[in-house]
Amino acid sequence: MHVLNVENLSKNYGQIKALKNIDFDVPSGTVFGILGPNGSGKTTLLGIVMDVLRPTSGSYLWNGKPGSDSQRKKIGTLLETPNFYHYLSGEDNLKIAAEIKGHGKEDIPQVLHAVNLFERRKSKFNTYSLGMKQRLAIASTLLGNPDILVFDEPTNGLDPAGIAEIRELIQQLNNDGKTIIMASHILDEVEKVCTHVAIIQKGVLKTVGSVIDVLSTSAANKIIVEVAAEDLELLKTVLSEMNGIGDIKILDNELHITCEENISAININQYCFSKGIVLSRLNVKRKSLETRFLEITGNQSDR
Amino acid sequence: MLQLFKVEWLKIRTYKTFWVLFGTFCIMFPLAFYFSAREFMKSGAGFDEKAIKAFLGSPFIFPKVWQASSWFGGLFFVMMGMLFILLITNEVQYRTHRQNIIDGWSRMDFLKAKFSLLLFLVLVATVLVFLCGLTVGMIFSKNIDDIFNGVHYIGYFALMAIVYLMVAFLISILIKRTGLSIIIYFAFVCIVDNVLWLILTLYNNQFGYFLPLESADSLVVNPFKPALLEKRTVPDNALISAVLFYIILFGFIIIRYFKRTDLKT
Numbered sequence: 001m002h003v004l005n006v007e008n009l010s011k012n013y014g015q016i017k018a019l020k021n022i023d024f025d026v027p028s029g030t031v032f033g034i035l036g037p038n039g040s041g042k043t044t045l046l047g048i049v050m051d052v053l054r055p056t057s058g059s060y061l062w063n064g065k066p067g068s069d070s071q072r073k074k075i076g077t078l079l080e081t082p083n084f085y086h087y088l089s090g091e092d093n094l095k096i097a098a099e100i101k102g103h104g105k106e107d108i109p110q111v112l113h114a115v116n117l118f119e120r121r122k123s124k125f126n127t128y129s130l131g132m133k134q135r136l137a138i139a140s141t142l143l144g145n146p147d148i149l150v151f152d153e154p155t156n157g158l159d160p161a162g163i164a165e166i167r168e169l170i171q172q173l174n175n176d177g178k179t180i181i182m183a184s185h186i187l188d189e190v191e192k193v194c195t196h197v198a199i200i201q202k203g204v205l206k207t208v209g210s211v212i213d214v215l216s217t218s219a220a221n222k223i224i225v226e227v228a229a230e231d232l233e234l235l236k237t238v239l240s241e242m243n244g245i246g247d248i249k250i251l252d253n254e255l256h257i258t259c260e261e262n263i264s265a266i267n268i269n270q271y272c273f274s275k276g277i278v279l280s281r282l283n284v285k286r287k288s289l290e291t292r293f294l295e296i297t298g299n300q301s302d303r
Numbered sequence: 304m305l306q307l308f309k310v311e312w313l314k315i316r317t318y319k320t321f322w323v324l325f326g327t328f329c330i331m332f333p334l335a336f337y338f339s340a341r342e343f344m345k346s347g348a349g350f351d352e353k354a355i356k357a358f359l360g361s362p363f364i365f366p367k368v369w370q371a372s373s374w375f376g377g378l379f380f381v382m383m384g385m386l387f388i389l390l391i392t393n394e395v396q397y398r399t400h401r402q403n404i405i406d407g408w409s410r411m412d413f414l415k416a417k418f419s420l421l422l423f424l425v426l427v428a429t430v431l432v433f434l435c436g437l438t439v440g441m442i443f444s445k446n447i448d449d450i451f452n453g454v455h456y457i458g459y460f461a462l463m464a465i466v467y468l469m470v471a472f473l474i475s476i477l478i479k480r481t482g483l484s485i486i487i488y489f490a491f492v493c494i495v496d497n498v499l500w501l502i503l504t505l506y507n508n509q510f511g512y513f514l515p516l517e518s519a520d521s522l523v524v525n526p527f528k529p530a531l532l533e534k535r536t537v538p539d540n541a542l543i544s545a546v547l548f549y550i551i552l553f554g555f556i557i558i559r560y561f562k563r564t565d566l567k568t
Contacts, residue, residue: 051410052401052566073407083402085393087318099310100406140406 001028002064003148003179004049009058011044011203018044019203021058026181026196031174033194033211034183035289037297041203042183043080046152050077062148073101076141077150082133084125090136091121097140104144111139114169130157138166149173151182155189167193191289201297215292222246223261224291225268228254228281238275242268254281307416308423310403315390315420324386328428332379333435336372339363340439362526364444366453371526372436373460376428380464381492383424384471388484391417391475401566410562418554421472425464433457456523459539462546463519467492469553470515476557492516509537515553518545 004026011019019041026032034042047053049060051067062071084093091108098105112118115135120128128136134157141149154170155163170193174180184190190197191211198208207214229235236255239245244260244267259268265284272279315321340363362371394400403413436457440450471488478484496516503511512521512535521535522542 047565050405052404054563054565069404069407069409069412072405077405079401079405081398083398085314085318085397085399087320088314092313092317096310096313097402097406099306099313100403100408102407 002026003028003062004181005061005064006045006049007059007061009045009048009060010056011041011048011053012056017203019048019055022200022203022205024198024205024208026179028179029174029177030195031170031180031182031193033190033197034181034200035187035190035197035293036183036185036200038185040185040200042185042200043152044203045200046077046079046150046181046183050075050079050150052079073103074144074146075148075150076143076146078137078141078154079150079152081156082137084133084136086126087124089122089124090117090128090132090139093125093136094140094143098143101144107143107145111142114142115139116165131159131162134158135162135166138169147178149178149180151180153184153186154182155184155186163189187290187293197289199293199296206296211289215289222258223263224285225257225259225263225265226254226281226283226285227257227268227272227279229272229277229279231277235272235277235279238272238277239268242271304415304419307412308419311416311420311423320389321386324382324389325424325427328379328382328386329431332376332431335379336375336435337439339375340371340443344443361443363439365440365447365450367526368440368444369436369453369456370523372432372439373456373463373523374526376432376435376460377463377520377523380428380460380467381489383428383464384467384488384492385485387421387424387468387471388475388488389481390420391472392479392481392484395479396481404566411558414558414561417472421465421468424468425461428464429457429461432460459519459522459543462543463523466515466519466546466549466553469550473553473557476561504534507534509535512537512542513545515549518542518549522546 002025006022006024009019009022010017022041022045034045036042044053048055049062049067050072051069060067062068062075065071084090085096088096091112094108094111095105098108109118112121115138117132117135117139120132125133125136134154138151138154141151151170155166158166167189170180170182174193174195182190182194194211196208196210197214199206199214227235227239232250232253232255236248236250239255239257240248244263246258246260248258249256265282269279269282343363344361361367394403400413403416404410408416433454436454437450441447444450470491471484474488474491475484478487496514499514500511500517503514511517519542521537522539524533524535
């Protein structure tokens with residue numbers, strides 16, 4: 001069962017193609033990360049499925065049905081920035097959101113507690129710090145205990161403790177069986193909380209799947225090993241003759257070598273020792289989403 | 304509709320700027336109307352002034368007081384257009400128009416909610432205009448047998464109020480920026496409409512009376528203007544039709560535009 005099906009979605013702003021034929025499904029019960037550099041089209045995509053932007057072509061389904069206002073009432077969404085009435089208190093702002101949703105009014109104290117804003121509930125929104133505004137927006141998404149949550153850059157403006165709290169909250173929500181769709185340009189964030197990921201660049205969907213699958217596609221079947229010895233030049237010469245070793249880079253006081261997956265730390269250590277080199281450092285780096293992401297997107301911002 | 308208005312009410316309930324502008328209308332208009340009436344009724348000891356009054360017919364006694372109260376109300380109601388613009392462009396500025404949709408309103412719900420607010424402002428103003436007409440008429444009229452003769456002017460006021468707010472509605476939906484919308488609104492209300500009217504009524508031409516705001520304004524003629532100077536020959540019913548046409552036309556443009564547009568700031 002899919003919570004969201006995005007079918008061939010395109011969006012043009014005049015000459016600019018913000019989204020090009022985006023196609024993917026969000027399985028129920030996942031934490032689905034939409035990852036991309038700034039300006040890649042993440043917010044445009046979420047704006048379309050929340051009906052604040054009109055697609056140029058394509059369509060989307062929520063729970064198998066075309067998007068509608070009654071469905072949006074059952075989805076908690078934070079899109080781009082916290083949008084509230086500046087002159088109203090945090091609590092009054094939540095009352096408006098609950099009134100529009102038609103449910104969740106009784107949840108207001110509880111959701112304010114969940115994001116640590118209960119004490120400041122009577123303060124006007126424009127007196128809030130950036131982090132508090134963000135937390136109020138997250139509180140608002142929790143009204144009515146929705147089964148689907150959409151977060152666009154949820155940790156924006158939060159301090160490290162706040163970021164950790166929100167991550168914990170997201171994982172908790174997912175453990176409770178909720179599906180979470182989350183756009184982010186922070187790889188670390190996606191890697192830590194997401195089960196699935198879609199990578200978008202310049203409006204094009206580069207890859208989509210479970211985080212494990214995305215990390216282990218063929219191009220990623222190489223590992224990076226950091227090694228160091230007293231004589232780096234000699235080490236480089238020796239290692240370049242070893243089977244299964246690809247690219248070697250000298251970085252600071254160590255070498256970063258890209259090798260085939262079947263090469264282990266033991267192989268490298270034994271080989272070097274047999275050539276009379278004693279390694280002062282040997283560290284096999286796990287292939288991270290970051291390296292994978294940079295491989296896919298070419299390490300460029302889309303601005 | 305009532306549910307939608309409830310949300311609008313939550314938005315304005317503690318909004319200071321709303322209460323200042325709304326309160327100013329609700330206080331300034333009755334005071335200005337009452338004191339104008341008092342001054343007018345007090346003067347007139349001299350022969351000249353008596354002649355003028357006889358010529359005009361006193362605007363502050365029944366039945367003409369309904370027309371006067373509607374006309375005075377119209378002068379002050381222009382301000383409500385500014386308030387209405389502010390309440391709409393605020394949503395764009397705060398991006399709450401997006402949030403309202405995200406939270407589960409349809410785009411039509413958003414427009415309907417704003418229209419419910421429009422009706423609320425018109426209703427309050429109309430009741431106030433009626434009460435002011437009634438009170439001032441009671442105070443200054445010697446003969447109070449036939450007080451509701453001419454009360455249809457209150458209906459004309461309501462129509463005028465709706466069309467002014469629809470213009471404000473249209474401008475703020477299209478322009479989005481608060482300052483610019485207010486400037487355009489006042490330019491239209493105070494300059495463009497009047498200049499066009501002057502041009503279109505040259506040589507007794509009647510086209511000018513069918514302009515959006517002028518059609519409503521012309522229904523409520525300035526009570527100090529002698530009937531002899533009135534050049535309008537189009538009947539009231541034609542003007543009422545024109546006003547209704549404009550209300551529907553503006554509503555149509557607003558709906559068509561807002562349903563198709565990307566909601567951005």
